[in-house]
Ligand SMILES: [Ca+2]
């Protein structure tokens with residue numbers, strides 16, 4: 295019996311961890327850093343046809359050499375400017391590509407809903423190169439900005455250049471998919487027990 299539960303635990307943990315894999319939503323293949331002020335830079339996007347789960351919030355690290363001061367990052371709902379989650383990204387946080395990511399309590403962004411992920415550039419350079427990649431999880435609608443040294447909901451319409459903010463997310467597994475997986479596992483365990 296114990297062996298069966300051990301097998302189930304291993305398979306189940308592998309199944310669950312496969313769903314924890316998350317990727318950066320935006321990418322800057324050829325960034326070019328610049329600063330003339332501190333802005334709250336917002337990247338406006340609409341979630342696709344499936345809810346997504348956010349794992350970490352990220353900030354562009356020009357030169358990959360850390361920040362002069364921690365960078366505040368948050369995600370706002372666009373319809374009412376409600377701040378869903380925020381954190382600060384520090385120079386010691388994990389570097390993936392040219393963004394550093396700080397952990398937040400995982401949260402859900404709803405399908406077909408518009409949000410802004412916002413980062414405050416402070417004394418760190420923001421990006422000025424228009425080249426970018428965008429995950430298939432979202433559709434991007436350009437930038438918003440407000441001159442600020444603190445995290446605020448940006449309101450001025452900017453261009454299409456991706457400046458500063460990013461996040462790690464993946465699709466929320468549908469309950470149906472999860473259920474089928476559990477039934478499959480149960481079948482495997484029962485078959486082994488009958489032997
Ligand atoms: Ca997390």
Ligand SMILES: [Ca+2]
Nearest residue numbers: 355356359360
């Ligand atoms: Ca830097």
